[in-house]
Amino acid sequence: MSASSSEQVPAGQELGTARVKRGMAEMLKGGVIMDVVTPEQAKIAEDAGAVAVMALERVPADIRAQGGVARMSDPDMIQGIIEAVSIPVMAKARIGHFVEAQVLQSLGVDYVDESEVLTPADEAHHIDKWAFTVPFVCGATNLGEALRRISEGAAMIRSKGEAGTGNVVEATRHMRAMRSEIKRLGTLDEAELFIAAKELRAPVQLVAEVAAAGKLPVTLFTAGGIATPADAAMMMQLGAEGVFVGSGIFKSGDPAQRAAAIVKATTMFDDADVIAKVSRGLGEAMVGIDIPDLPDAQRYAQRGW
Amino acid sequence: MVPTIGVLALQGDVREHLAALSAAGVGAVPVRRPAELAAVDGIVLPGGESTTISKLLGIFELLDPLRARIADGLPAYGSCAGMILLAGEVLDGRPDQEQLGGLDVVVRRNAFGRQVDSFETDLDMTGVGSVRAVFIRAPWVEKTGADVEVLATVPGDAAQAAGRVVAVRQGNVLATSFHPEITGDLRVHAYFADLVRSA
Numbered sequence: 046m047s048a049s050s051s052e053q054v055p056a057g058q059e060l061g062t063a064r065v066k067r068g069m070a071e072m073l074k075g076g077v078i079m080d081v082v083t084p085e086q087a088k089i090a091e092d093a094g095a096v097a098v099m100a101l102e103r104v105p106a107d108i109r110a111q112g113g114v115a116r117m118s119d120p121d122m123i124q125g126i127i128e129a130v131s132i133p134v135m136a137k138a139r140i141g142h143f144v145e146a147q148v149l150q151s152l153g154v155d156y157v158d159e160s161e162v163l164t165p166a167d168e169a170h171h172i173d174k175w176a177f178t179v180p181f182v183c184g185a186t187n188l189g190e191a192l193r194r195i196s197e198g199a200a201m202i203r204s205k206g207e208a209g210t211g212n213v214v215e216a217t218r219h220m221r222a223m224r225s226e227i228k229r230l231g232t233l234d235e236a237e238l239f240i241a242a243k244e245l246r247a248p249v250q251l252v253a254e255v256a257a258a259g260k261l262p263v264t265l266f267t268a269g270g271i272a273t274p275a276d277a278a279m280m281m282q283l284g285a286e287g288v289f290v291g292s293g294i295f296k297s298g299d300p301a302q303r304a305a306a307i308v309k310a311t312t313m314f315d316d317a318d319v320i321a322k323v324s325r326g327l328g329e330a331m332v333g334i335d336i337p338d339l340p341d342a343q344r345y346a347q348r349g350w
Numbered sequence: 351m352v353p354t355i356g357v358l359a360l361q362g363d364v365r366e367h368l369a370a371l372s373a374a375g376v377g378a379v380p381v382r383r384p385a386e387l388a389a390v391d392g393i394v395l396p397g398g399e400s401t402t403i404s405k406l407l408g409i410f411e412l413l414d415p416l417r418a419r420i421a422d423g424l425p426a427y428g429s430c431a432g433m434i435l436l437a438g439e440v441l442d443g444r445p446d447q448e449q450l451g452g453l454d455v456v457v458r459r460n461a462f463g464r465q466v467d468s469f470e471t472d473l474d475m476t477g478v479g480s481v482r483a484v485f486i487r488a489p490w491v492e493k494t495g496a497d498v499e500v501l502a503t504v505p506g507d508a509a510q511a512a513g514r515v516v517a518v519r520q521g522n523v524l525a526t527s528f529h530p531e532i533t534g535d536l537r538v539h540a541y542f543a544d545l546v547r548s549a
Contacts, residue, residue: 057471057472057505057506058469058470058471058506059469059470059471060466060467060468060469061466061468062469062470064470064484064532064533065468065469065470065484065485065486068363068397068468068484068486068529068532069465069468069486069487071363071366071397071532072362072363072397072398072399072430072431072486072487072529073398073399074361074362074363074364074365074398075359075360075361075362075364075398076361076362076398076399076402091401091444094401094402094405094406095402096361096398096399096402097399131401131442131443131444131459131460132399132401132402133399133465133487150466153464153466155464155465155466155487156465178466179465179466180465308402308405308406309406309409312360312361312382312406312410313382313410
């Protein structure tokens with residue numbers, strides 16, 4: 046499954062290196078990436094100050110409401126979104142669906158999200174992300190899962206949270222889990238790191254790298270249930286380097302204003318005066334779902350392994 | 351006295367620039383407020399999304415103070431998005447994008463293409479030497495004014511982008527299309543630190 050760029054690469058120039066892929070995510074830090082399903086929504090997101098948009102067929106709240114198989118977005122729609130904005134365009138592929146990812150790369154998408162929000166296409170394998178020029182972001186609920194995705198080639202990690210609920214509690218759990226597991230690695234000696242790697246089911250080299258650096262080797266964003274400026278700021282204070290907002294914007298009463306407010310709160314995440322100011326007059330937030338009310342089959346964070 | 355260099359911290363790869371400046375032996379602080387800007391001896395505009403940073407500069411009331419300080423001779427270094435913000439004119443940008451000025455150049459945004467076209471290569475930079483240059487959805491300089499010194503171009507002859515200008519200096523203002531801050535090579539930041547010391 047070759048997925049190299051069709052462009053002829055001039056001598057001495059290297060495309061799709063780990064540094065180029067991971068570096069792209071570093072440039073998005075401190076920013077908000079917004080789910081959009083149409084070019085019109087993409088324009089609203091860009092106008093509000095989004096650092097990138099995420100193209101998908103339906104926002105998670107609608108996938109929950111309508112059911113059925115959720116897939117990669119229509120190429121015409123993705124093309125329309127790419128043409129509508131000048132900021133980077135990401136798009137979702139199903140877990141394990143390497144051909145959807147090949148199509149997204151061919152369309153010129155800037156980042157592929159191998160996402161649990163869509164219906165998984167493979168019950169055992171994630172996509173071999175090293176085989177692509179386009180970089181990938183993947184969801185994780187804990188450190189071991191994040192490191193397994195990175196070992197498969199993910200160049201960016203986000204918490205899974207529980208998409209489409211408007212409930213931040215699962216994103217909080219995942220961010221806290223990763224943070225405390227990273228801290229714990231820093232207290233271990235070399236012999237203990239081998240056991241930690243076994244427990245985390247992750248390559249020992251990656252585990253040692255995290256222990257030494259005190260952070261993941263790639264950018265860590267948060268996602269899944271962020272619906273208010275205060276939600277975004279809380280995730281940033283918990284160590285997220287940026288924020289994905291899905292249904293929270295276009296399922297709210299005033300998407301343009303809410304989007305702009307979440308952007309401001311993400312930049313000034315540690316300044317309660319600013320967060321208070323931008324949280325005023327936003328109209329209705331999206332309708333929320335409490336996690337215990339979700340049947341097991343509708344818990345997207347359990348998809349992937 | 352050790353100078354203090356600010357890194358504009360509204361959005362982008364702020365941490366990498368702060369780390370590179372500290373390692374280069376100068377004070378390094380994030381800047382998100384006018385009072386923080388007033389206290390620095392130089393400013394770095396990081397890599398990031400130029401449309402977002404431009405918008406946030408206006409919202410958090412940094413646009414006019416930063417323009418004024420740069421016009422007043424504050425040393426400034428912009429990488430990638432930072433180069434776009436410093437340029438006098440931008441092609442392929444949004445009509446509402448704000449320019450800080452400081453560089454009499456015309457810059458083309460996303461000039462090398464989309465992320466799948468992002469690349470790294472070796473090139474020679476005047477005053478620094480051979481560097482590994484990482485280009486991520488990078489701009490290039492399409493026109494330079496009389497007072498602008500070209501410090502680096504894309505090497506090679508087969509490449510479509512060969513010869514494109516990717517590093518410039520005009521007085522106290524320095525800009526690169528590429529990202530030395532993510533390579534661990536401190537020489538570009540050391541070059542800028544020297545510029546701040548002698549300003």
